[in-house]
Amino acid sequence: MNSVKIRITENEMKNEKTPASQLAFGTKFTDHMFIADYTAGSGWHDHRIVPYQPLTLDPSATILHYGQTVFEGMKAYLSEDGVVRLFRPEQNMKRMNSSCDRLSMPQIDEDFALEALKELLEIDKEWIPTEPGTSLYIRPFMIATEAHLGVSASKTYSFMIIMSPVGSYYKEGIHPVKILVESEYVRAVAGGTGMAKTAGNYASSLKAQEVADREGYSQVLWLDGIERKYIEEVGSMNVFFKIDGEVVTPSLNGSILDGITRKSIIELLKYWGVPVTERKVSMEEIREAYLDGKLDEAFGTGTAAVISPIGELRWKGELFYVNNGETGEISKKLYDTLTGIQHGTIEDPFGWVVELKQ
Known part of the structure; x- marks a missing residue:
């Protein structure tokens, strides 16, 4: 799966960035998102980076009725030397697979997921805030998409990564x-x-x-x-x-x-x-x-x-x-x-x- 190519569609309508001093948690999102789809018997396919956009789901999609979904939370940091840093991202991908196992969802290729994230970060690097205490919050997640009301594991899924610039959790240092x-x-x-x-x-x-x-x-x-x-x-x-x-x-x-x-x-x-x-x-x-x-x-x-x-x-x-x-x-x-x-x-x-x- 590491050799799989990611199709990229650039967002021609760039979103307006929020000043660092006004950043809230998870309310503003970058220009692009990563998506891959899964079908039982065929595996993961259609790996793509596309403009950030709403999802289209069937009203009977498994996620809406039986909650078959998992997610992760991690951050990217842009230091003074211009280097983008991730903190133990392989642990997040490993834990995501553990969550998938508990929810009877398909495993992701952890190495490929990390490479997809790096490519997404390269495209939206300008969204990483540089002020002290700020970062780019990253949310990988998977949802069950099969249109089916029977109580059983879905046969189709979407794995996505979205990103959001966030301010310092503490405005004036850490306080009890x-x-x-x-x-x-x-x-x-x-x-x-x-x-x-x-x-x-x-x-x-x-x-x-x-x-x-x-x-x-x-x-x-x-x-x-x-x-x-x-x-x-x-x-x-x-x-x-x-x-x-x-x-x-x-x-x-x-x-x-x-x-x-x-x-x-x-x-x-x-x-x-x-x-x-x-x-x-x-x-x-x-x-x-x-x-x-x-x-x-x-x-x-x-x-x-x-x-x-x-x-x-x-x-x-x-x-x-x-x-x-x-x-x-x-x-x-x-x-x-x-x-x-x-x-x-x-x-x-x-x-x-x-x-x-x-």
Whole structure:
């Protein structure tokens, strides 16, 4: 599949670019998109880069009724030296195939998908913002397109990549957020689709987020769906706690997403010699650590924010203030190091960054 040619149709109507200071997340898109189609028995075909445009779907398309879809989120960075950098993109393509497997969708050729992305980036390179803290958000995704109302896996699919220039997640640096521990709703359970990056996981989280918004909290901290006591994720991010000098994060259990940023943080901490452990973490443990004065830091991790420090947790009416509501030392060091590696201002000792040829 790597030898497959990509047909390119240039967009003659260039979109107007938004000033970096006005960029919001995922509201403006580049001039082009990549599309490939799949048909059972024939495989992937018609690989093309075309002008960004609406899709045409049959009203009975499987995606509209049974939610057969997966996606990824990643970023491209344009550094001062003019080099376009991607951060561990092969991990995103690998995870996408894992999600596809869970949703009974066809596998993509990971190497070819990355080459298609590079070609799309070359065409729309001028859309990558250059101001500090900005980047080009990349959304590869796959949808089931077969016109069929029977409950079964689709026989046809489309794999697409769209891109959106985004501003800095934090306008004035990273600041701790307030988190509400969710005790009624459940995001996912082991055996379900929690480990896959699929639309339904996010749809089921919206109700709890509404409640958090009303009560003045930025995100929801999800607990396990069986015992409702073990921590899983925070919002749509993985979560870490620094307890008495040790950094701990919930172990992957089938309902927690295997985050690329999560993986990178664990590797970074080990590289620095900081104790880091993947295991079950209960809210009762967090409460006891707080009462004992041992809850040093807490933070969420993900592509959009990289690091999101937690300054306050509310659980069953109790308030836990983390590090006096201030950004912790480890949180700040991780944020500065990861963003530095991504933008090319800090050496990358791990080989995480993929540079596009100039």
